[in-house]
Amino acid sequence: MASKFEIQGLNAWFGLKHVLKSINMKIEKNAVTAIIGPSGCGKTTFIRCLNRMHEITPGARVSGKVLFNGIDIYDNGVDPVIIRRKIGMVFQKPNPFPMMSIYDNVAAGLKLNGVRDKKILDAAVRRSLELANLWDEVKEDLNKSGASLSGGQQQRLCIARALAVEPEVILMDEPCSALDPIATAKIEALIRKLAENYTVVIVTHNMQQAARVSDYTAFLYLGELIEYGLTKQVFENPKHELTERYLTGEFG
Amino acid sequence: MDHYKLRVTKNRLTQFLVYLALFSALVPLFSILSEVIRKGFSTINFDFFVKPTPTVGEARGGVANAIQGTLITIGFASIIGVPIGLMSGIFLSEYGESKLSVAVRFLHDVLSGVPSIVIGVFAYALITRSIGFSVTAAAFALAIIMIPIVARTTEEALKLVPMSIREAAIALGIPRWKTTITVVLSGAKKAIATGILLSIARIAGESAPVLVSMGYWRWWFAGLDRPAANLALNVFIFAMSPFENWIALAWGSALVLILVVLGISVTARVFTRERY
Numbered sequence: 085m086a087s088k089f090e091i092q093g094l095n096a097w098f099g100l101k102h103v104l105k106s107i108n109m110k111i112e113k114n115a116v117t118a119i120i121g122p123s124g125c126g127k128t129t130f131i132r133c134l135n136r137m138h139e140i141t142p143g144a145r146v147s148g149k150v151l152f153n154g155i156d157i158y159d160n161g162v163d164p165v166i167i168r169r170k171i172g173m174v175f176q177k178p179n180p181f182p183m184m185s186i187y188d189n190v191a192a193g194l195k196l197n198g199v200r201d202k203k204i205l206d207a208a209v210r211r212s213l214e215l216a217n218l219w220d221e222v223k224e225d226l227n228k229s230g231a232s233l234s235g236g237q238q239q240r241l242c243i244a245r246a247l248a249v250e251p252e253v254i255l256m257d258e259p260c261s262a263l264d265p266i267a268t269a270k271i272e273a274l275i276r277k278l279a280e281n282y283t284v285v286i287v288t289h290n291m292q293q294a295a296r297v298s299d300y301t302a303f304l305y306l307g308e309l310i311e312y313g314l315t316k317q318v319f320e321n322p323k324h325e326l327t328e329r330y331l332t333g334e335f336g
Numbered sequence: 337m338d339h340y341k342l343r344v345t346k347n348r349l350t351q352f353l354v355y356l357a358l359f360s361a362l363v364p365l366f367s368i369l370s371e372v373i374r375k376g377f378s379t380i381n382f383d384f385f386v387k388p389t390p391t392v393g394e395a396r397g398g399v400a401n402a403i404q405g406t407l408i409t410i411g412f413a414s415i416i417g418v419p420i421g422l423m424s425g426i427f428l429s430e431y432g433e434s435k436l437s438v439a440v441r442f443l444h445d446v447l448s449g450v451p452s453i454v455i456g457v458f459a460y461a462l463i464t465r466s467i468g469f470s471v472t473a474a475a476f477a478l479a480i481i482m483i484p485i486v487a488r489t490t491e492e493a494l495k496l497v498p499m500s501i502r503e504a505a506i507a508l509g510i511p512r513w514k515t516t517i518t519v520v521l522s523g524a525k526k527a528i529a530t531g532i533l534l535s536i537a538r539i540a541g542e543s544a545p546v547l548v549s550m551g552y553w554r555w556w557f558a559g560l561d562r563p564a565a566n567l568a569l570n571v572f573i574f575a576m577s578p579f580e581n582w583i584a585l586a587w588g589s590a591l592v593l594i595l596v597v598l599g600i601s602v603t604a605r606v607f608t609r610e611r612y
Contacts, residue, residue: 137507143434169509179500183522196518242504249508256387 087325088113088283089134094148096129096138105307111300116275116284118298118315120291122335126307127287128176132257134285135171136164138148148235153252156293169197171253172246177262178238180230180245189241208248211320216244217274230273236267243274253280256286258295272297291331295319369594376591379584389554389565390581397581399589400558405471405564406596408557409550410540412475417482418532424483425490426530430516440490448484455480456545464549471560474550478539485538489531493524500526530604541593543568567593 089111102119103126107271110116119127133313134136136157149156157167168195180189188195188329190209199205209226213219222233230241239259246254256275278284288294294301295315302312303324310325311327322328329335383398390397425445428437459477464470497520505515521528546566552573553563567589574586 135507139502140506146434165509165511167509168507173507175500175507177500179498179504181501181504181519181523192505192519196505196508223504227549233480245504245508257406 086113087111088152090151090154091134092149092151093294094130095146096126097145098129098141099143099195104133109312110301111283111285111311113283114279114281115288115299116269116279116297117300117302118294119184119285119287119302119304120289120294120330121304122330123289125304127304128257130304131173131285132154132255132315134253134255135168137168137173139164164172169193169194170251171255172249172251174239174242174246174254174256174259175220176258178235178242180233180238180241182229183225184230185227185242186222186230186233188318189230190244190248198274204253212244212248213241215247215278216240217270217277218244224285234267236263236270239263239267240274243271249279251284253285256284258289259286270292279310285329291319303330305330311331362609372587372594374592375584375587376589379563379588380591382537384588387568388424388556390585391554397585399567399570399585399592401554401566401588402565402567402570403592404557405553406540406567408564409471409474409546409566410478410536411476411538412471412560413482414536416464416475417479417535418486418545420479421483421486421492421535424487425494426516427492427519430520432448444484444487447480448488452477452481452542453544453548458549459549469549469563471514471557471562471564472549474546474563474566475560477545477549478542481539481542482543485535486531487607489534490524490528493527493531494520496527499521526607529610530607533600533604533607537597537604540596540600541568543572567596 087110089109091107091109091111094104094107095102102263107130112229116207117216117299119130121127122216129138132156134150134152134157138146146158148158150158152167152171158164181192184192187238190212192197194205194208199208210219213222218237221237222241225232230238233241239262243254243259260271272293275284275286279299286297298315300313301315301318303310303318303322303326305326311322313323318327319331322331383396385398385403386400387398389399424440428441431437454459456477456478459473463473463476467473490541501523502515502520505519506512508567510519543566547569550563552569553565555565558565570589571586571593574582574589577583577586
């Protein structure tokens with residue numbers, strides 16, 4: 085089984101507002117899948133449905149199936165807390181824990197889930213920061229506040245924090261939208277590196293970014309999945325007229 | 337030009353009225369403080385802090401037992417009131433807008449408006465009548481006064497913690513309750529500590545509910561089922577007495593009380609200033 089996710093008839097609502105309509109798609113393992121589409125099309129809601137973050141918003145509701153490694157994460161017996169440990173998330177705005185040091189930010193997921201062994205924590209912090217290409221910049225300052233870093237560093241810190249709990253999937257919600265071009269380039273390089281061992285799903289506003297970093301691209305419009313396929317194919321030879329119009333900048 | 341002059345005059349008049357209001361607000365405050373300091377300061381010496389209440393005819397005495405009793409009473413009240421207030425505040429902020437939370441918030445507002453003497457009578461009916469005039473009854477009454485103060489400040493403090501911080505923790509697979517007590521509470525701990533200190537300052541000066549539920553006691557602390565001496569009641573009882581040295585003790589007690597409350601308020605301010 086090569087697909088990490090198999091999404092069947094996924095619908096999502098905020099109160100009475102129907103934001104995702106019957107989405108069916110498969111997300112491949114160890115690849116980067118980009119979700120593109122105009123504002124308000126349901127991109128963020130879609131990835132928040134993949135780790136059961138959608139339901140923490142009051143009034144939010146989901147129907148349909150999301151098979152993760154073949155198991156429906158919306159099944160009654162499934163604990164959302166366990167799901168979120170396997171499917172990490174990086175948010176639009178960098179959100180390190182403000183009262184914690186860089187070290188504690190990265191170790192937070194392990195510490196708060198009961199890991200006490202200093203050796204294990206040290207190793208996990210180093211491994212995660214190295215993986216997030218941040219280790220060399222902060223190795224002298226691990227006890228400084230996470231909030232003291234620059235925006236791009238903070239976002240890589242958040243990626244390291246998500247990686248520390250050893251997830252299988254990283255969901256990214258417009259991770260570069262608050263960052264400058266240099267910080268963005270660093271994160272994009274990091275996303276490519278992560279795809280070697282992780283399944284990455286990234287929501288982006290920026291079509292060039294989707295073209296640069298992703299293997300697969302899904303185009304959402306008004307809550308519906310319009311087109312989904314290999315990024316090269318979607319960008320060079322879109323099947324749907326709406327996709328072409330969006331990609332050529334006719335609306336957005 | 338005329339218009340300009342009129343505007344300047346209006347401006348000066350407004351300024352004058354504002355300063356006048358400020359001044360009239362400060363006069364009573366400073367006259368209370370200066371009077372208490374003037375009359376209380378001469379009473380205060382080393383003995384004042386180490387000796388208990390004098391008996392009739394005894395020339396010198398102190399308020400050591402009253403300080404002890406006040407600290408024990410407000411300590412006991414805090415042990416009851418702070419956890420309940422804290423939990424209510426967490427409930428109001430973290431567990432959504434339900435009918436229950438609307439009701440709880442409304443009841444806290446009502447409770448903080450109830451005159452403290454009524455709460456004292458409540459504690460008298462519920463506790464004093466079964467176990468007698470006691471520290472326990474007074475602590476119970478004071479705890480009820482603390483609960484709405486602690487709950488509302490906790491709620492406000494927790495609401496200032498951005499939602500994105502909670503989401504970050506939940507997305508790491510940290511259970512909701514652990515997210516609340518670690519990440520969310522630690523982000524708001526200084527503001528919460530301030531609220532707790534201010535509620536302690538408030539109950540340290542309460543006299544009516546203490547008098548009704550615990551009564552007056554002039555000896556050292558003798559157990560939670562007995563009354564204890566109290567600074568606020570010292571002021572009340574000694575000021576009524578006919579003896580010169582006891583009236584002096586009332587002024588001294590008032591000064592110590594003001595200093596205790598001032599100390600707590602200043603500590604609370606320092607806590608808030610340290611934020612970021």
